Amino acid sequence: MKSQLSEEMLEFHAATIPGTESVLCEELRELGFASVRLNRGGIPFRGTMQDGWRACLQSRIAARIQVLLGRFPCRTPDDLYHGVQGIDWGTFLSPSQTLAVSAVSREDALSHSGFVALKVKDAIVDQLRQHVGTRPDVDREDADVRVFAHVANQKASIYLDLAGEPLNKRGYRKVAGEAPLRETIAAALLRMSGWDLETPLIDPMCGSGTLAIEAAMWAGNKAPGLLRERFGFERWANYDEEAADALRLLRGALRGAAKGTMPRMIASDRNADMVEAARQNARAAGVKLAFRTHDVLVHPPTGEKGFMITNPPYGQRLEMAPEFPHQLAAVLSRLHGWRIGILTGSPVYEQAISAKPLQAIEIPNGGLDCTFLLYDMP
Numbered sequence: 622m623k624s625q626l627s628e629e630m631l632e633f634h635a636a637t638i639p640g641t642e643s644v645l646c647e648e649l650r651e652l653g654f655a656s657v658r659l660n661r662g663g664i665p666f667r668g669t670m671q672d673g674w675r676a677c678l679q680s681r682i683a684a685r686i687q688v689l690l691g692r693f694p695c696r697t698p699d700d701l702y703h704g705v706q707g708i709d710w711g712t713f714l715s716p717s718q719t720l721a722v723s724a725v726s727r728e729d730a731l732s733h734s735g736f737v738a739l740k741v742k743d744a745i746v747d748q749l750r751q752h753v754g755t756r757p758d759v760d761r762e763d764a765d766v767r768v769f770a771h772v773a774n775q776k777a778s779i780y781l782d783l784a785g786e787p788l789n790k791r792g793y794r795k796v797a798g799e800a801p802l803r804e805t806i807a808a809a810l811l812r813m814s815g816w817d818l819e820t821p822l823i824d825p826m827c828g829s830g831t832l833a834i835e836a837a838m839w840a841g842n843k844a845p846g847l848l849r850e851r852f853g854f855e856r857w858a859n860y861d862e863e864a865a866d867a868l869r870l871l872r873g874a875l876r877g878a879a880k881g882t883m884p885r886m887i888a889s890d891r892n893a894d895m896v897e898a899a900r901q902n903a904r905a906a907g908v909k910l911a912f913r914t915h916d917v918l919v920h921p922p923t924g925e926k927g928f929m930i931t932n933p934p935y936g937q938r939l940e941m942a943p944e945f946p947h948q949l950a951a952v953l954s955r956l957h958g959w960r961i962g963i964l965t966g967s968p969v970y971e972q973a974i975s976a977k978p979l980q981a982i983e984i985p986n987g988g989l990d991c992t993f994l995l996y997d998m999p
């Protein structure tokens with residue numbers, strides 16, 4: 622793959638957090654990617670490099686998109702070194718650029734991931750030094766080229782990361798709350814909720830507005846990557862003028878696919894500063910929402926039927942009064958016919974709500990084990 626415009630079919634890996642694999646798989650199939658397979662820890666699919674770009678621009682759930690550069694038998698450090706040297710690194714990386722390598726290893730003889738990363742880095746820089754006389758520097762924070770090595774079952778897989786900054790960094794969050802939800806997790810929850818993109822939707826504890834903004838972007842068919850200034854693949858050595866033109870065309874086509882008509886979507890919070898933050902973020906994202914400064918216990922959602930998807934405080938990162946889950950449960954019990962989705966790190970919400978959850982999906986969020994509880998209120 623000398624040029625990023627090559628028609629060569631490649632294998633990609635869409636990385637995501639545990640619990641969200643099946644919705645990411647569904648999303649990638651819906652976006653028309655080929656050979657999408659459900660797999661723990663991330664979803665493989667196939668396509669050209671431009672399909673990889675499109676995944677970066679269009680996937681709402683993937684945390685990263687990585688392309689497979691090589692897979693080879695690997696039992697020893699030497700196998701790893703020689704396998705990595707078999708890849709033509711000059712295509713992606715020039716000596717004046719910077720490099721970062723990370724690794725995950727489940728192989729006994731190569732059990733230390735830090736050592737695996739170091740060996741891969743050595744093989745790459747040695748190859749460039751042999752070919753051009755100088756070597757690239759390592760930059761862990763802001764590398765031009767990021768390499769991921771995965772070693773398991775006596776095989777090594779070497780990937781290049783297309784995203785650069787993780788894909789949850791959409792570029793619209795100008796103001797964050799105290800415990801903001803990652804954008805990619807918000808998108809996964811919305812898909813898990815079974816929302817049809819038409820029924821009214823409310824987040825009555827919206828904080829910085831992530832769930833409502835992601836819902837509006839999805840309903841409006843706005844590609845989540847369009848606000849990003851750039852992706853990792855734009856920093857590779859083989860990203861040239863022709864590739865930049867092709868990316869501009871792709872961005873334009875995706876921009877043109879956005880829809881104007883939207884369902885009713887409300888973001889509210891009892892904290893006026895948070896509502897203002899959500900308003901600014903929605904403006905930056907280019908979506909229209911209705912905002913209210915409301916306490917959900919005093920102004921519960923109204924309307925015959927709707928989706929309430931929310932991430933209430935649960936006493937870890939944000940204070941929660943002990944009686945709050947019970948008070949909220951009383952409010953929910955009056956929302957007949959509504960679908961309710963609650964992401965929480967506290968078991969008290971499930972105990973307080975008398976209805977039986979349709980699903981309880983475990984999802985790590987902000988370093989905590991959380992559960993997404995989904996209910997159809999009778």
Ligand SMILES: C[S@@+](CC[C@H](N)C(=O)[O-])C[C@H]1O[C@@H](n2cnc3c(N)ncnc32)[C@H](O)[C@@H]1O
Pocket residue numbers: 797798800801802803825826827828829830831832889890891892895915916917918932933934935939
């Ligand atoms: C975990 S944060 C939500 C974070 C949000 N998902 C985001 O991405 O920024 C919980 C929010 O619930 C709000 N909240 C707490 N009690 C509330 C109540 N009774 N009514 C409305 N909002 C409330 C807090 O002000 C806080 O912004």
